[in-house]
Amino acid sequence: MFPNLKNPVFTDADDLNEIARQLRRDVINMLLLSKSGHSGGPLGLADIFAALYFNKLSLLPEDPLNNERDFVFLSIGHVAPIWYATLSRRGFFPTEELKTLRKVNGRLQGHPAPLKTHGLPGVEIASGALGQGLSIAVGAALGLRLSGKPNHVYCICGDGELGEGQIWEAAMTADHHKTDNLTVIIDRNHCQIDNRTEKVLKLEPLADKWSAFGFEVFEMDGHNMKEILETLDKVKKVKGKPTAIIAHTKMGRGVSFMEDDYKWHGVPPNDEQGKIALSELAPTKYGDFVDYYGGK
Amino acid sequence: MNLIKKFENYLVENLDLAKPELKETRRGFGDALVALGKSNPDVVVLGGDVSGSVRTDMFRDAFPDRFFSVGIAEQDMMGTAAGLALTGKIPFASTYGEFATGRPFDQIRQSIAYSEMNVKICASHCGFTVGPDGATHQSLEDVGIMRILPHMNVITPCDYNQTYRAIIECSKVDAPFYIRFYRDNSPNYTNPDAPFKFGKADTLYDGTDCTIIASGLMVWESMMALEPLAKDGISVRLINMHTIKPLDKEAVLKAAKDTGCIVTCEDHQKIGGLGGAVAEVLAQEYPTPVEFIGASDTFGESGKATELYEKYGISSHFIAEAVKRAISRKK
Numbered sequence: 001m002f003p004n005l006k007n008p009v010f011t012d013a014d015d016l017n018e019i020a021r022q023l024r025r026d027v028i029n030m031l032l033l034s035k036s037g038h039s040g041g042p043l044g045l046a047d048i049f050a051a052l053y054f055n056k057l058s059l060l061p062e063d064p065l066n067n068e069r070d071f072v073f074l075s076i077g078h079v080a081p082i083w084y085a086t087l088s089r090r091g092f093f094p095t096e097e098l099k100t101l102r103k104v105n106g107r108l109q110g111h112p113a114p115l116k117t118h119g120l121p122g123v124e125i126a127s128g129a130l131g132q133g134l135s136i137a138v139g140a141a142l143g144l145r146l147s148g149k150p151n152h153v154y155c156i157c158g159d160g161e162l163g164e165g166q167i168w169e170a171a172m173t174a175d176h177h178k179t180d181n182l183t184v185i186i187d188r189n190h191c192q193i194d195n196r197t198e199k200v201l202k203l204e205p206l207a208d209k210w211s212a213f214g215f216e217v218f219e220m221d222g223h224n225m226k227e228i229l230e231t232l233d234k235v236k237k238v239k240g241k242p243t244a245i246i247a248h249t250k251m252g253r254g255v256s257f258m259e260d261d262y263k264w265h266g267v268p269p270n271d272e273q274g275k276i277a278l279s280e281l282a283p284t285k286y287g288d289f290v291d292y293y294g295g296k
Numbered sequence: 297m298n299l300i301k302k303f304e305n306y307l308v309e310n311l312d313l314a315k316p317e318l319k320e321t322r323r324g325f326g327d328a329l330v331a332l333g334k335s336n337p338d339v340v341v342l343g344g345d346v347s348g349s350v351r352t353d354m355f356r357d358a359f360p361d362r363f364f365s366v367g368i369a370e371q372d373m374m375g376t377a378a379g380l381a382l383t384g385k386i387p388f389a390s391t392y393g394e395f396a397t398g399r400p401f402d403q404i405r406q407s408i409a410y411s412e413m414n415v416k417i418c419a420s421h422c423g424f425t426v427g428p429d430g431a432t433h434q435s436l437e438d439v440g441i442m443r444i445l446p447h448m449n450v451i452t453p454c455d456y457n458q459t460y461r462a463i464i465e466c467s468k469v470d471a472p473f474y475i476r477f478y479r480d481n482s483p484n485y486t487n488p489d490a491p492f493k494f495g496k497a498d499t500l501y502d503g504t505d506c507t508i509i510a511s512g513l514m515v516w517e518s519m520m521a522l523e524p525l526a527k528d529g530i531s532v533r534l535i536n537m538h539t540i541k542p543l544d545k546e547a548v549l550k551a552a553k554d555t556g557c558i559v560t561c562e563d564h565q566k567i568g569g570l571g572g573a574v575a576e577v578l579a580q581e582y583p584t585p586v587e588f589i590g591a592s593d594t595f596g597e598s599g600k601a602t603e604l605y606e607k608y609g610i611s612s613h614f615i616a617e618a619v620k621r622a623i624s625r626k627k
Contacts, residue, residue: 071382114411124382124410129402135372139379139387144365146340147383166403169372171350177364 006068009054009090013225019089022284024254026085026098028277032292033269037110040157040251040264041158042082043187044222049086050095050207050249051228052154061091064121070151071140073125075167076158076187077111078266079240084108088289095289131164133157134184138170141179141242152236153182160192163201168213174242175214182242183235184215187222189251191262202253207246215244222247254281301502304488306536308457313519316483322420324459325477326351329388330469331460333359339467340380342366342373344391349479350420352390370395374403374415381413386467389415393422393435393476396581397442404472410447414470417442418463421479423563424591424608425513425601434596439511440568442474443541450541451475451494452562452570454515456484458538461492469494476512480601483516486536486570495539497547503531506550506619511537511570514589516559517605520612523621532619540570548577552584557622559587561615566590585625587618 001035010016031037050058050074053059060066074083081101088095093107100106107113107120111128115121127133144151157167174182178194188206190197197203208256210217216238220231227245235243251265255277258269275293308317332339333355343365347353356363365379376431377387390396397404408415409545415419422435443452445527449471453459459477466473471519489499500515501522510518525532531553535547552558559576560571578584589610596604605611 010552073379116412117410125378125413126406127407131371132375132403132407135375136379136382138372140377140382142376143380143383144387146361149383166369166371166375169366169369170375171374173364173366173369173376176367234479248593267392 006058008056011055013229016050016054016225017047018284019054019195019286020046021254021281022286023050023082023085023089024213025278025281025283025288026089028082028269028274028281029288029290029292030081030085030098032236033099033290035268036102037081037268038078038266039268040260041079041189042078043255044249044251044253045079045082045156045187045260046253047223047225048185048228049082050099051225053086053090055229056150056159056222056232063120064092068151073110073133073137073153073155074127075155076130076161077127080110080112083112084124093123095120098289102271130158130161131134131166133228134167134170135173137182137184138174138177138179141174141182142177144181145179151181155184157184157186159186159188159190159197159203160200162186162203171213171215178240179242180239184242184244185245185247188246188248189249191251191260192263193262193265195262202291210244213271215242217244217246219246219248222249223253256280297443299531300522301430303499303502306487306498306500308485308487310334311485312584313365318481319456319484320479320481321453321456321459321477321603322351322479324453324456325418325420326354328460328463329355331356331462333362334569336386336467338384338386340364342371342377342387342389344368344370344395346391350390359524366454370581371400371403374400374417375407377415378407378411378413387415388418390418392433393419393438394433397435397438397474401441405445408472409448412447413472416466416473420477421494422476423478424596424610425478425563426602427601427604428598430598431595436591436596437566437568438476438573438612439540439562439564439570442569443573447472449473449539451539452511453477453513453537454512454540455482455486456471457486457488458492459489459567460462462538463492465492476523478513485516495542495544497544498536498538500533500536501534501548503533504555505531506622507533508556508561508615508619509535509537509548509558509570509574510561512546513563514610516524517612518527518561518615521619523614524616530619530623533624537570540573543573545577548574549582552578552582556619556626557585557621559589559615559618561589561610563610564590565593567593585622587622589615589618
């Protein structure tokens with residue numbers, strides 16, 4: 001369907017924005033079918049996932065464990081729907097399978113399941129219990145460097161997740177070992193399940209924290225495709241230290257009544273809300289994997 | 297009549313029960329790592345600040361580019377190990393038993409066991425034998441914690457030689473492992489040439505009246521009980537259950553059928569460990585009287601290892617008494 005490995009599928013921001021919109025529609029449709037799952041985070045990350053998988057990453061969907069692949073670790077496993085939608089649209093598995101989110105005997109578990117047990121192409125290790133992804137990413141970065149490989153490692157973390165102490169242990173390890181083949185992308189949407197992040201546990205000054213932990217820190221508007229692409233280029237030029245991107249995003253981006261509202265962290269839309277959401281996210285040339293409302 | 301029937305192949309030749317060679321099991325781990333370092337370039341080691349204590353310092357000095365220090369951060373160590381495994385490395389992550397299991401349980405559960413990562417978690421300083429350090433450092437729950445995890449394999453070698461062989465063997469199996477060993481010098485008595493058969497118990501002595509199933513340092517402790525029992529006319533089979541998971545069910549059931557009763561012995565809580573594993577098999581498949589030697593739902597305290605073995609009821613004379621109790625319960 002698309003060209004492979006190191007060739008970007010799209011270089012034009014408009015094309016990437018269109019696929020991002022389709023990913024958002026996919027997320028809504030998946031959640032309507034599963035009637036369970038997280039809406040806010042997946043919608044907020046759609047632009048970054050589109051930029052990574054349709055422009056930046058070295059990957060081969062038909063050979064997901066290819067030696068030249070870049071590694072992606074989703075430390076916030078609960079945003080799995082956006083990952084599944086992206087992998088599917090990128091050709092890792094048929095979009096038909098998106099109908100099986102959270103269903104028994106399925107590969108699209110509520111939180112990403114390991115390759116060895118569930119065999120979903122593109123997902124290599126489990127996530128869900130928060131705070132674990134960055135350590136895994138550091139380990140992969142060390143392993144790749146030891147083998148003399150140029151592959152880059154990306155770890156996607158939430159902002160609320162940064163309350164987990166293991167994240168900062170891993171940050172120290174990344175700094176100590178100067179893993180410049182590692183980039184952590186922090187989904188800074190200011191929302192977590194209980195409330196705004198600063199009300200649950202103060203995070204600011206966040207950039208200073210990562211900087212003090214030895215990272216070269218970049219900030220970007222996580223919904224501005226040009227800025228995302230530019231920042232993802234910049235991190236790969238940094239030598240001798242790991243990089244952190246603070247991606248300023250809005251939870252629920254693209255659906256007006258979900259935007260920037262922490263209450264949408266962990267719930268799916270109901271039928272009425274889903275209809276409004278899909279009306280706000282204009283259809284794309286790719287088409288939906290399901291006609292949930294049957295044309296009604 | 298000689299009631300003690302030894303199987304020669306498992307034990308060193310001319311073993312002097314009164315004066316065995318003493319050697320650290322942790323040293324067996326460290327020596328095996330160096331051997332693996334030479335033979336397999338994919339073997340890497342993670343250090344959690346206690347590399348001198350757990351004997352990974354020898355690997356660190358021999359292969360500095362394959363040794364990754366992560367500091368005092370066991371949760372991060374387990375995740376980093378999982379990441380290394382994803383790139384084809386064979387990581388050995390080592391620290392003291394409590395900090396290798398209790399502290400990073402969630403990381404082991406999700407990133408190693410559930411994800412089936414080829415990570416070897418190697419725990420030194422287990423059981424009561426860290427004595428003077430006291431309860432916080434006496435890992436008495438680790439086998440239970442690891443045994444309940446699906447996909448996890450649990451090994452508890454009994455001496456230096458077996459620890460060495462177990463480490464070499466587990467490096468050949470692409471699966472998560474937990475390997476438990478100890479700090480102090482302890483008798484080194486197994487035959488270094490005997491193959492370590494993962495998942496297959498070693499029957500060291502044969503007998504007819506009762507079977508002792510022991511693990512780790514308690515195998516030697518159990519051997520010390522054989523002669524006093526023989527003097528009382530009791531013939532005992534002794535099994536070294538070095539693999540707690542997957543458990544050698546066949547050996548357990550055969551012992552139950554042949555000798556009619558079982559005593560389990562471990563330097564660990566009775567709950568959840570070897571005793572629990574053996575009882576689970578017997579309760580389902582061949583109900584048999586079982587007596588348990590181990591910590592009785594209690595934490596330890598400071599003291600010499602020998603004093604603690606006495607106070608907490610796991611030294612050889614307690615084992616002998618348990619054998620008699622087990623025999624008396626036979627119908």
